[in-house]
Amino acid sequence: xxxxxxxxxxxxxxxxxxxxxxxxxxxxxxxxxxxxxxxxxxxxxxxxxxxxxxxxxxxxxxxxxxxxxxxxxxxxxxxxxxxxxxxxxxxxxxxxxxxxxxxxxxxxxxxxxxxxxxxxxxxxxxxxxxxxxxxxxxxxxxxxxxxxxxxxxxxxxxxxxxxxxxxxxxxxxxxxxxxxxxxxxxxxxxxxxxxxxxxxxxxxxxxxxxxxxxxxxxxxxxxxxxxxxxxxxxxxxxxxxxxxxxxxxxxxxxxxxxxxxxxxxxxxxxxxxxxxxxxx
Numbered sequence: 001x002x003x004x005x006x007x008x009x010x011x012x013x014x015x016x017x018x019x020x021x022x023x024x025x026x027x028x029x030x031x032x033x034x035x036x037x038x039x040x041x042x043x044x045x046x047x048x049x050x051x052x053x054x055x056x057x058x059x060x061x062x063x064x065x066x067x068x069x070x071x072x073x074x075x076x077x078x079x080x081x082x083x084x085x086x087x088x089x090x091x092x093x094x095x096x097x098x099x100x101x102x103x104x105x106x107x108x109x110x111x112x113x114x115x116x117x118x119x120x121x122x123x124x125x126x127x128x129x130x131x132x133x134x135x136x137x138x139x140x141x142x143x144x145x146x147x148x149x150x151x152x153x154x155x156x157x158x159x160x161x162x163x164x165x166x167x168x169x170x171x172x173x174x175x176x177x178x179x180x181x182x183x184x185x186x187x188x189x190x191x192x193x194x195x196x197x198x199x200x201x202x203x204x205x206x207x208x209x210x211x212x213x214x215x216x217x218x219x220x221x222x223x224x225x226x227x228x229x230x231x232x233x234x235x236x237x238x239x240x241x242x243x244x245x246x247x248x249x250x251x252x253x254x255x256x257x258x259x260x261x262x263x264x265x266x267x268x269x270x271x272x273x274x275x276x277x278x279x280x
Contacts, residue, residue: 001274003267004029004062004245005260009037015050017253023057025260026268030054031207031245033065034092034101039085047092054096061098062243063141063179063205064089068104071145071156075106075121083125087132094136099242100205102141102179103129105167107157118157122167126176133175141179141205142167146187149214159188161195168202177204181247183211183218186226193227193234200238207247208267218249221266232273244270 007018007030015032022030032050037043054061066089069082086103093101106125108117126140133140144164145156158164164178180203185192196203210224211217221228244267251259 001241001271002029002060002062002243002245003027003264003271004031004243005263005267006031006033006065006245006247008033008035009047009050010035012046012049016053018256019050019053019057019059021256021260023059024257026264027260028058029060029062029243029245031063031065031243031247032061032096032098034067034089034096035065036067036085037089037092039067039081043088043092044095047095051096061093061096062245064093064096064098064101066090066093066101066103069106071104071107072109072151072154073106074110075108075118075125075157076110083128087129090129090132090136090138090140093138098138100139100141100177100179101133102143102205102207105142105145105156105158105163107145107155109154113155113157115157115163119163119167122157123170126167126171130171130174130176139175139177139204141177143179143207144181144184146184146216148216149187161198164199165202178202179205179207181207181209182221182226182231183207183209183216183247186211186224187213187216189213193230196231196234197237203235203238203240203242205243206245208244208270209247218247220246220248220263221270222262228270229273232270236274236276240274244274
């Protein structure tokens with residue numbers, strides 16, 4: 001199982017600095033935020049340079065985070081350039097050797113939350129993405145988006161686990177699954193181990209972080225309100241063997257080395273619990 005931490009590929013200099021901190025802390029895998037690189041002609045060349053550096057360091061990519069729309073923008077509003085960037089991100093995912101690109105589902109909210117239209121809009125948006133994913137030999141991982149406590153008037157599609165099940169199951173034999181974000185799930189205050197068991201093998205990758213349920217703070221698993229032993233037991237029960245990828249708040253570069261070491265220790269504890277080596 002890969003223990004990983006997210007790094008950013010907005011520039012080669014930033015990627016190299018963050019990758020070096022991760023390597024020196026003990027990580028041999030990373031998630032890569034490719035973001036809007038699909039808007040840039042030089043995006044693929046940059047990612048190829050990043051891949052060469054990863055190879056030099058003996059490191060691999062577990063996943064990428066694809067470009068995404070503002071979550072408060074209704075899914076009735078589309079932008080061909082943004083859609084092309086999200087789709088191109090799957091090519092970048094393949095170039096990095098990652099298995100999946102994480103996709104933010106969209107929500108129909110202009111006239112109040114509409115679950116059915118949200119489902120239909122995401123179905124249509126995913127069709128070309130899955131065609132590209134199949135061609136590139138990667139998967140699309142749909143992320144669970146919560147109802148954010150600081151924006152309670154907006155309900156987002158996929159905050160209900162049944163949304164994820166229906167959406168993913170609607171594509172037969174397609175390269176699609178779920179990216180389970182533990183921090184997002186914690187904000188919903190439901191029985192997260194029970195939900196993980198419900199989603200089962202649909203979960204193909206993770207975003208691991210914690211919070212105190214008042215905001216999506218992206219804290220280290222050592223902090224916040226989350227019962228990690230019970231959650232890791234649920235992942236063990238579903239036979240999960242993919243990645244534990246930390247998606248954390250950025251820290252000042254002066255603290256980056258020690259922060260990455262602490263992050264590596266934290267995710268190692270989770271991996272040990274998941275494997276059954278450590279129960280508490």
